[in-house]
Amino acid sequence: MKVAKFGGSSVANAEQLRKVANIIQDDKERRVIVVSAPGKRSSEDIKVTDLLIDLGETYFKNEKYEDKLEVILGRFQNITDDLNLSNHVIEEIRNGIEDILASNLEDISKMDALKATGEDSLAKILALYLQSLDVNATYLNPKDAGIFLSDEPGSARILEESYQHLYKLNEREEIVIIPGFFGYTKGGKLVTFSRGGSDITGSIVAAGVKATLYENFTDVDSVYSVNPNIVENPNKITSLTYKEMRELSYAGFSVFHDEALIPAFKADIPVCIKNTNNPSGMGTIIVSQKEPQPNPVVGIASDTGFISIYVSKYLMNRELGFGRRLLTILEDEDISFEHTPSGIDDMSVIIRQSQLTKEKEERVITRIKEELNPDLVHVDRDLALIMVVGEGMNSTIGLADKATHAFARANVNLEMINQGSSEVSMMFGIKTDKVDEAVRSLYKIFFEGE
Amino acid sequence: MKVAKFGGSSVANAEQLRKVANIIQDDKERRVIVVSAPGKRSSEDIKVTDLLIDLGETYFKNEKYEDKLEVILGRFQNITDDLNLSNHVIEEIRNGIEDILASNLEDISKMDALKATGEDSLAKILALYLQSLDVNATYLNPKDAGIFLSDEPGSARILEESYQHLYKLNEREEIVIIPGFFGYTKGGKLVTFSRGGSDITGSIVAAGVKATLYENFTDVDSVYSVNPNIVENPNKITSLTYKEMRELSYAGFSVFHDEALIPAFKADIPVCIKNTNNPSGMGTIIVSQKEPQPNPVVGIASDTGFISIYVSKYLMNRELGFGRRLLTILEDEDISFEHTPSGIDDMSVIIRQSQLTKEKEERVITRIKEELNPDLVHVDRDLALIMVVGEGMNSTIGLADKATHAFARANVNLEMINQGSSEVSMMFGIKTDKVDEAVRSLYKIFFEGE
Structure with missing residues (x-):
């Protein structure tokens, strides 16, 4: 049935x-x-x-x-x-x-x-x-x-x-x-x-x-590998895993709401996205597992509206609980964070701009200064996140090389790279005004074999 | 004086x-x-x-x-x-x-x-x-x-x-x-x-x-750009900022203990490392600021003995406080973490292996399972961290491209990339057995112009 x-x-x-x-x-x-x-x-x-x-x-x-x-x-x-x-x-x-x-x-x-x-x-x-x-x-x-x-x-x-x-x-x-x-x-x-x-x-x-x-x-006929508003006539995705769909949805793919997938995901029911106006088309099927592919990258998604709170303190990494206390300040303001890239003596928290009113931002910065006593704290705005998504990426040598090459070729500075926890994605942070160029350059490298 | x-x-x-x-x-x-x-x-x-x-x-x-x-x-x-x-x-x-x-x-x-x-x-x-x-x-x-x-x-x-x-x-x-x-x-x-x-x-x-x-x-005559046990006769660093020294010290450079630098650092006193056996040599001078360089990379350091605790949970990023609670469990066991790369539904915590006894590890894993109710938690061992260090790196387009290319050329899989918070370093996580090849490949690209 x-x-x-x-x-x-x-x-x-x-x-x-x-x-x-x-x-x-x-x-x-x-x-x-x-x-x-x-x-x-x-x-x-x-x-x-x-x-x-x-x-x-x-x-x-x-x-x-x-x-x-x-x-x-x-x-x-x-x-x-x-x-x-x-x-x-x-x-x-x-x-x-x-x-x-x-x-x-x-x-x-x-x-x-x-x-x-x-x-x-x-x-x-x-x-x-x-x-x-x-x-x-x-x-x-x-x-x-x-x-x-x-x-x-x-x-x-x-x-x-x-x-x-x-x-x-x-x-x-x-x-x-x-x-x-x-x-x-x-x-x-x-x-x-x-x-x-x-x-x-x-x-x-x-x-x-x-x-x-x-x-x-x-x-729509299918889920596309990239936003068709950025790249004309892009590659259609025939098959996608739940995990891939979730990562793409997170960063701006809006074919359907990813939370809606949970019941089907938990019951391991395959999901097919089809076009009422072209029902004989293949559509895109979302499954829990798929065979390894020669090109593991399935899609490139981008989303804007992020900010970064940067905190630096000499010898931070010897201070037990520093990171936890920073996150507690955000939690007290009901702010959920997206990522926390860190150096030795610094830590950034990436947040969706929509989560931070002017008042919340001021309270957060004041508390960070008072409670964590950092050498420096500042806020960077207008960040965009770009996700390169695909199962098997984490075990394919050379993918980061290809991706970073795409950014360099488009003359885009990388504000942030976050790779290593997710098995199905690499994440890049750049300035918002460069996001379309960057996505197009990535698409060329991963889908047009340049 | x-x-x-x-x-x-x-x-x-x-x-x-x-x-x-x-x-x-x-x-x-x-x-x-x-x-x-x-x-x-x-x-x-x-x-x-x-x-x-x-x-x-x-x-x-x-x-x-x-x-x-x-x-x-x-x-x-x-x-x-x-x-x-x-x-x-x-x-x-x-x-x-x-x-x-x-x-x-x-x-x-x-x-x-x-x-x-x-x-x-x-x-x-x-x-x-x-x-x-x-x-x-x-x-x-x-x-x-x-x-x-x-x-x-x-x-x-x-x-x-x-x-x-x-x-x-x-x-x-x-x-x-x-x-x-x-x-x-x-x-x-x-x-x-x-x-x-x-x-x-x-x-x-x-x-x-x-x-x-x-x-x-x-x-020693100076601080070298890379460990001389890995690369023969490496480049000497003539000038280094405190920040660069600190990041290099963190990942295995042991010319001297970085904590010792704090009093000089705070008083803004330049530090010169010289060789008693060759006192007329230039040595390496450590300063608080230096002029921008055409090649901003000053050194490559590596350190082994890290592990990663990976936690994944569907829709984790909607769960306010998840990351904070994970860090609290570690803090309760007096474990300080190094980095926390994250995906949408997963988060890893990188820890020095020496911090985790068998008993602590078991307690931490049990608490994560019981208190955070994740879909999956596992421990990855034998991680090495490689730092590419230099002031001005964060604003130089193409550096990540060069670095990731070095790993690909050495046939080394990148387990983790952490870039974006520190203004003076990029960090890469790889398996320990590949660390020397990776460092040599990076050295060739950044210091031998290959």
């Missing part, structure tokens, strides 16, 4: 839903379908989930919300009209939304229920459409599927018992259509995952039913 | 002391002289300090020590005979040692006093010898020089007020000869620095008198 998840752009309109229906019918193994809410139909369009959030916020402010409701219903009605489905479902959606708004739920839970309407309605519509094609398909509410979550509206987590409930889906004869993004507390309250949570539902369902494959349908 | 310190091999016998006397007379600025105890006269010889320790241990065990005392006195008598000095000083040394042994000091302080006899006697002999040459020179006891130390026998530290006392040496007309290695507590008890402490005395005295130069006379 395969679990197929269709993202927002795959269910944005009737045309896309026809493709989805074809894909489902193409493979008898595709028996559990997870759907997102309708996404953008063009780059100026607004996602249904954003429309729903706007509706909720308008309602909470006691402003006129009726027009906004009609816009949302219009999005669904366009689809049902186009697919020749009964208007009944639209009324059901309208009643559902009005019931939520009028309920006595707390605002935060009301918002969760409202947001979930996007996925829920689309799942119902897709089931109806498949039925109209004489496909044995049925809508399945997450509660009935057994998706139970922690009581954390907007960032709920799966409860372990859900997996056993989900396993029973194997007994079903028909194709089930499950809305993504939400589930229920044990008390029966609707709660959502964090944004992008349909990927989490898909991964959880795939793990629960012990699927042979979890297919994640999006609007 | 210059302070000149002469090491053990420079004062090992009468022939060496004649060279020392010439060096002192060669430059009127050399007005404060610090001496070690006589060192080895040949590779099979025993240093006087070791003879004194052996004497003390024999005495404490209530065994016959008289022969051992005669051997020590013989060493000094050879010198005085050869230099035609009166035998009176030998009797003084004998009486001094016997007084120490018979005193009611604690054993640890008795041993300190005994060890100090080596430097103290040599200083007296050198003063007598200079006087016999009609040089206006005098022996000066550290107490009279004002060298006051903390009450930590065998590892005493300087008390701040000593510097003011020492400054008064500027008022002296004559050359003063101060024995290195020891000083006195405020209560008047003799205490020694840690082993090699004559370098510390020299550096403290240079700082105290605000010397224009601190000359450290040894038996």
